[in-house]
Amino acid sequence: xxxxxxxxxxxxxxxxxxxxxxxxxxxxxxxxxxxxxxxxxxxxxxxxxxxxxxxxxxxxxxxxxxxxxxxxxxxxxxxxxxxxxxxxxxxxxxxxxxxxxxxxxxxxxxxxxxxxxxxxxxxxxxxxxxxxxxxxxxxxxxxxxxxxxxxxxxxxxxxxxxxxxxxxxxxxxxxxxxxxxxxxxxxxxxxxxxxxxxxxxxxxxxxxxxxxxxxxxxxxxxxxxxxxxxxxxxxxxxxxxxxxxxxxx
Amino acid sequence: xxxxxxxxxxxxxxxxxxxxxxxxxxxxxxxxxxxxxxxxxxxxxxxxxxxxxxxxxxxxxxxxxxxxxxxxxxxxxxxxxxxxxxxxxxxxxxxxxxxxxxxxxxxxxxxxxxxxxxxxxxxxxxxxxxxxxxxxxxxxxxxxxxxxxxxxxxxxxxxxxxxxxxxxxxxxxxxxxxxxxxxxxxxxxxxxxxxxxxxxxxxxxxxxxxxxxxxxxxxxxxxxxxxxxxxxxxxxxxxxxxxxxxxx
Ligand SMILES: Nc1ncnc2c1ncn2[C@@H]1O[C@H](COP(=O)(O)OP(=O)(O)O)[C@@H](O)[C@H]1O
Ligand SMILES: [Mg+2]
Numbered sequence: 001x002x003x004x005x006x007x008x009x010x011x012x013x014x015x016x017x018x019x020x021x022x023x024x025x026x027x028x029x030x031x032x033x034x035x036x037x038x039x040x041x042x043x044x045x046x047x048x049x050x051x052x053x054x055x056x057x058x059x060x061x062x063x064x065x066x067x068x069x070x071x072x073x074x075x076x077x078x079x080x081x082x083x084x085x086x087x088x089x090x091x092x093x094x095x096x097x098x099x100x101x102x103x104x105x106x107x108x109x110x111x112x113x114x115x116x117x118x119x120x121x122x123x124x125x126x127x128x129x130x131x132x133x134x135x136x137x138x139x140x141x142x143x144x145x146x147x148x149x150x151x152x153x154x155x156x157x158x159x160x161x162x163x164x165x166x167x168x169x170x171x172x173x174x175x176x177x178x179x180x181x182x183x184x185x186x187x188x189x190x191x192x193x194x195x196x197x198x199x200x201x202x203x204x205x206x207x208x209x210x211x212x213x214x215x216x217x218x219x220x221x222x223x224x225x226x227x228x229x230x231x232x233x234x235x236x237x238x239x240x241x242x243x244x245x246x247x248x249x
Numbered sequence: 250x251x252x253x254x255x256x257x258x259x260x261x262x263x264x265x266x267x268x269x270x271x272x273x274x275x276x277x278x279x280x281x282x283x284x285x286x287x288x289x290x291x292x293x294x295x296x297x298x299x300x301x302x303x304x305x306x307x308x309x310x311x312x313x314x315x316x317x318x319x320x321x322x323x324x325x326x327x328x329x330x331x332x333x334x335x336x337x338x339x340x341x342x343x344x345x346x347x348x349x350x351x352x353x354x355x356x357x358x359x360x361x362x363x364x365x366x367x368x369x370x371x372x373x374x375x376x377x378x379x380x381x382x383x384x385x386x387x388x389x390x391x392x393x394x395x396x397x398x399x400x401x402x403x404x405x406x407x408x409x410x411x412x413x414x415x416x417x418x419x420x421x422x423x424x425x426x427x428x429x430x431x432x433x434x435x436x437x438x439x440x441x442x443x444x445x446x447x448x449x450x451x452x453x454x455x456x457x458x459x460x461x462x463x464x465x466x467x468x469x470x471x472x473x474x475x476x477x478x479x480x481x482x483x484x485x486x487x488x489x490x491x492x493x494x495x496x497x
Contacts, residue, residue: 090380090381091380093377099392101472111381114384125493132497141490143472160380163381
């Protein structure tokens with residue numbers, strides 16, 4: 001089976017300091033990759049290079065066979081356009097990033113209308129369905145400021161899903177939430193995982209990572225320091241990984 | 250023998266010439282609003298240039314802003330009205346000269362106002378739009394600009410009050426605005442205290458009116474949406490969403 005998305009030799013520098021030192025990663029259709037590791041180890045940067053929100057300094061993102069990003073010097077493979085990649089990849093942010101000037105339903109409807117070109121009425125209908133799927137249809141007309149953090153994140157997930165992405169990226173989706181609100185967001189993500197959506201999740205929720213992860217990545221200082229399959233948390237032997245898992249649990 | 254009071258305030262002049270005075274004020278409003286609309290566009294353009302990746306654009310915009318915000322409206326209007334005709338043989342009407350002078354001055358203020366408002370929009374907002382696959386234009390138009398405009402609107406209101414006041418200097422080129430009208434009445438009756446008190450009153454009233462209007466606009470741009478006007482304007486949309494909520 002071909003990978004849905006592959007990172008090939010991704011390097012990223014901010015100014016003179018390199019924060020990713022060559023990342024290679026394959027994500028297969030329907031799989032759930034979880035990424036964890038200490039703060040500043042480059043998890044967000046890896047995730048953000050998957051939709052080129054962070055343009056790598058070197059290396060390629062290959063999505064369904066099409067190469068994006070700068071590649072390696074001398075490589076002349078034709079590159080795809082960023083916007084085409086982004087239209088197939090959904091992203092959920094730690095800080096939700098809902099549009100504060102639009103109601104929940106309009107956050108979604110604007111995205112559908114702007115990206116797919118569907119009429120405003122069709123976009124609203126689609127938005128209503130997506131809100132229903134995350135259990136927030138009743139809150140359709142509320143503005144982000146009138147929703148709890150957990151509800152905002154569920155709207156953000158619904159917004160990303162409304163564009164029928166083939167891959168969903170989550171960057172610490174529950175880290176900004178009060179503990180009692182974490183569960184409702186994880187429940188939505190769990191349901192999504194069960195539908196077979198391909199997901200890459202950066203998270204510190206080790207229980208959840210263990211539950212859905214079938215590819216587990218431990219990042220440290222800009223490298224993939226350790227990785228494994230679904231049984232990773234029980235079988236890993238790397239001292240640094242075990243230390244980290246121990247410190248988070 | 251009739252006794253004449255030493256101080257004879259002819260307050261009735263204000264009432265007698267009410268039509269002329271109001272027309273003067275209206276002219277001031279008109280010149281200022283035309284210039285406001287132009288300055289908003291020009292200002293936004295320069296704000297975007299200031300935020301450009303290209304040093305050349307940034308340099309042009311900074312130069313423009315630094316030059317024109319330093320030139321008083323009075324100097325600018327004389328330069329546009331007389332200078333332009335001397336240099337290029339083209340004669341602007343007094344109305345056009347006033348609009349151009351105000352636009353040169355205020356677009357440089359608006360460039361700064363828009364730049365700081367655009368920068369105040371959280372960068373996660375642009376990123377969310379990019380991650381969804383929206384075009385740059387769409388992100389600007391539907392996400393960044395509405396939020397920036399809400400931030401900028403109180404400052405735009407203050408600037409507009411300044412623009413109305415600055416029209417008073419256009420008396421020098423003979424624009425028939427409020428002060429010009431005052432001075433022609435004064436030339437006949439010599440009642441400077443009465444007339445300039447009336448002018449001050451009218452300018453203050455104008456400022457209150459502008460402030461009031463901009464507060465309504467600000468309310469319209471605020472979110473969550475509140476207020477009767479807003480509810481009325483969005484009633485169709487709300488009914489549509491209500492139907493969707495009930496149908497699902
Ligand atoms: N926009 C940026 N400019 C400069 N340095 C950055 C930027 N984004 C991230 N970094 C640096 O890159 C490193 C990795 O960051 P990040 O990917 O956010 O780590 P993580 O998500 O694992 O906490 C950190 O040292 C961080 O300071
Ligand atoms: Mg991070």
